[in-house]
Amino acid sequence: MPVSPGAPPVEVRDGSVAIGGRPILRGIDLTVRSGEFLALMGANGSGKSTLVRAITGLLPTTGGGISLFGTPYADFRDWKRVGFVPQRASAASGVPATVWEVVASGRITRRRPFLPLSREDRRAIADAIDVVGLSDSTGLGVSQLSGGQQQRVLIARALAGEPDLLVLDEPTAGVDLGNQRALADALATFKAGGATIVLVAHELGPMAPLIDRAVVMRDGRIAYDGPALDEEDAHGHHHPLAASHDHVPHVGSPLDELGGGR
Amino acid sequence: MSDFVDLFSLPFMQRALLAALLTGLAAPAIGTFLVQRRLALLGDGIGHVAVTGVAIGLLTNTSPTWTAVVVAILGAVLIEVIRERGHTNGDVALALLFYGGLAGGVLITGLAGQGAARLQEYLFGSLTSITAGDVWFTFGLTVVLLVTTLGLLPQLFAVSSDPDFARVAGLRVRLYNLLIAVLAAVTVTVAMRTVGLLLVSALMVVPVATAQQLARSFRTTIAGAMVVGVLAALGGLLLSAALSFRATVAPGPTIVLLALAMFASTWPIGVWLRRRRRMLSPFASVEVATHTVTDEHPHQHGTDCGHPAVPHADHVDYVHDGHRHAVHGEHYDEH
Numbered sequence: 235m236p237v238s239p240g241a242p243p244v245e246v247r248d249g250s251v252a253i254g255g256r257p258i259l260r261g262i263d264l265t266v267r268s269g270e271f272l273a274l275m276g277a278n279g280s281g282k283s284t285l286v287r288a289i290t291g292l293l294p295t296t297g298g299g300i301s302l303f304g305t306p307y308a309d310f311r312d313w314k315r316v317g318f319v320p321q322r323a324s325a326a327s328g329v330p331a332t333v334w335e336v337v338a339s340g341r342i343t344r345r346r347p348f349l350p351l352s353r354e355d356r357r358a359i360a361d362a363i364d365v366v367g368l369s370d371s372t373g374l375g376v377s378q379l380s381g382g383q384q385q386r387v388l389i390a391r392a393l394a395g396e397p398d399l400l401v402l403d404e405p406t407a408g409v410d411l412g413n414q415r416a417l418a419d420a421l422a423t424f425k426a427g428g429a430t431i432v433l434v435a436h437e438l439g440p441m442a443p444l445i446d447r448a449v450v451m452r453d454g455r456i457a458y459d460g461p462a463l464d465e466e467d468a469h470g471h472h473h474p475l476a477a478s479h480d481h482v483p484h485v486g487s488p489l490d491e492l493g494g495g496r
Numbered sequence: 497m498s499d500f501v502d503l504f505s506l507p508f509m510q511r512a513l514l515a516a517l518l519t520g521l522a523a524p525a526i527g528t529f530l531v532q533r534r535l536a537l538l539g540d541g542i543g544h545v546a547v548t549g550v551a552i553g554l555l556t557n558t559s560p561t562w563t564a565v566v567v568a569i570l571g572a573v574l575i576e577v578i579r580e581r582g583h584t585n586g587d588v589a590l591a592l593l594f595y596g597g598l599a600g601g602v603l604i605t606g607l608a609g610q611g612a613a614r615l616q617e618y619l620f621g622s623l624t625s626i627t628a629g630d631v632w633f634t635f636g637l638t639v640v641l642l643v644t645t646l647g648l649l650p651q652l653f654a655v656s657s658d659p660d661f662a663r664v665a666g667l668r669v670r671l672y673n674l675l676i677a678v679l680a681a682v683t684v685t686v687a688m689r690t691v692g693l694l695l696v697s698a699l700m701v702v703p704v705a706t707a708q709q710l711a712r713s714f715r716t717t718i719a720g721a722m723v724v725g726v727l728a729a730l731g732g733l734l735l736s737a738a739l740s741f742r743a744t745v746a747p748g749p750t751i752v753l754l755a756l757a758m759f760a761s762t763w764p765i766g767v768w769l770r771r772r773r774r775m776l777s778p779f780a781s782v783e784v785a786t787h788t789v790t791d792e793h794p795h796q797h798g799t800d801c802g803h804p805a806v807p808h809a810d811h812v813d814y815v816h817d818g819h820r821h822a823v824h825g826e827h828y829d830e831h
């Protein structure tokens with residue numbers, strides 16, 4: 235997979251994000267280098283998902299700037315270079331869909347409206363399903379699969395677009411060990427092709443050996459940025475994390491007392 | 497019986513059949529995406545808003561069809577904006593428009609001095625009073641709708657199944673959501689003359705629910721829904737025509753009830769299919785050290801022994817009475 239040298243896939247300079255006027259992320263400086271596997275870690279409510287949503291453009295930044303592949307976010311149009319695995323419990327929606335159909339929808343980044351799938355598209359879809367090890371289940375409905383298998387479908391969907399940068403928001407949450415291993419294998423294959431990976435995770439599990447760099451968030455700021463840590467170091471007794479608070483504003487209605495009912 | 501056959505030579509019946517066919521195709525096509533977005537009642541909300549549109553047409557002595565199209569599109573866009581911008585739930589946004597649309601419609605029809613009978617044509621459909629112009633109008637809208645929904649199926653599928661993913665894939669999600677809302681509004685007005693504004697949502701949702709019982713892929717669901725829609729629309733019209741010699745049977749409600757009957761008859765099949773699929777889905781291959789042999793086992797398992805054969809790693813387990821029996825040489829293992 236060609237990766238343009240020089241331009242880092244993700245560059246955040248003094249980035250800040252506010253939701254509903256409340257500052258959530260402040261002073262984020264983060265450069266993800268080409269070919270790097272970066273793990274974004276931290277407690278619940280530390281802002282790791284918010285940062286990923288800002289990088290992918292799902293949340294606007296209120297200050298600073300984000301560049302993707304050297305292009306400022308406002309001018310960035312090359313979305314086929316970015317693959318995204320949103321935080322979802324299930325790959326199913328209101329209407330049945332097969333594994334193949336869900337993965338094929340990831341090819342949307344490289345398709346033009348009103349044109350059928352090309353041979354190249356079909357190959358990429360088959361490859362993506364193969365990488366996550368679901369080749370035997372292409373015709374099954376996604377709702378029939380287990381939660382872990384559905385996460386693998388979501389990753390295959392992002393891989394079908396053959397991105398240079400893959401951003402995953404907690405794909406391992408609530409996934410059993412066997413499926414976590416399958417996820418790690420898929421990411422290892424993908425990384426071997428020279429691609430860049432940003433993974434939001436609570437715990438690394440089988441992914442740990444793949445991680446090049448860990449960034450730990452705490453209360454909307456970057457608390458650690460360096461080589462991968464043992465889980466013991468990130469979460470354990472060396473750095474006792476303050477009791478986490480979530481970022482949901484505790485707004486009361488006119489009839490409610492503020493701060494009550496928490 | 498010959499009276500019934502003679503019906504087909506009547507121009508109004510031919511027009512009605514064409515309109516029913518087109519509606520049966522169009523409504524489930526867009527309805528599939530509404531069900532996928534879990535906005536099954538959107539068609540109903542737009543239908544209620546369109547009542548106000550019809551009333552404005554009656555008040556101003558212009559074509560109620562065109563005023564209904566305009567007001568329905570405005571209503572659909574409004575629902576979409578409320579849903580996206582406000583922190584109101586989709587269903588609350590719908591409810592607000594339900595009541596506003598219906599109350600406005602009845603009020604304005606009163607102001608126009610028109611009786612309830614005139615409004616009823618639009619509320620419950622009047623297939624048999626359709627003009628040639630109405631049929632052409634329906635035809636044009638159906639073509640636009642089918643070309644857009646089927647041509648943009650991959651895009652609409654991506655947006656409806658996972659909006660966050662679609663946005664990061666570079667799709668303009670808001671635009672596609674608006675497109676779905678506008679297409680739904682157009683469908684509502686197309687189906688207005690066939691089944692009526694209050695029942696239009698049934699043709700968008702019930703065929704999809706029916707197809708879902710038997711399908712496991714999106715394509716089969718949308719194609720199946722269109723088949724069910726056409727069967728229900730044509731069948732309902734013919735049934736009501738056949739019965740009309742004995743009693744007053746309105747085509748609109750007959751079409752909807754027929755669609756519901758089709759759902760009711762496929763439901764048990766769907767339950768059985770899902771149960772069977774779950775039953776036969778492979779067991780996880782986990783290495784187990786222990787080797788448990790069955791007790792005396794007089795029954796000979798085989799491909800047609802009647803017990804479900806479920807794939808398990810490199811062999812099959814035969815399932816009966818809570819046991820999983822795997823062939824091992826001369827005996828069976830408990831797996």
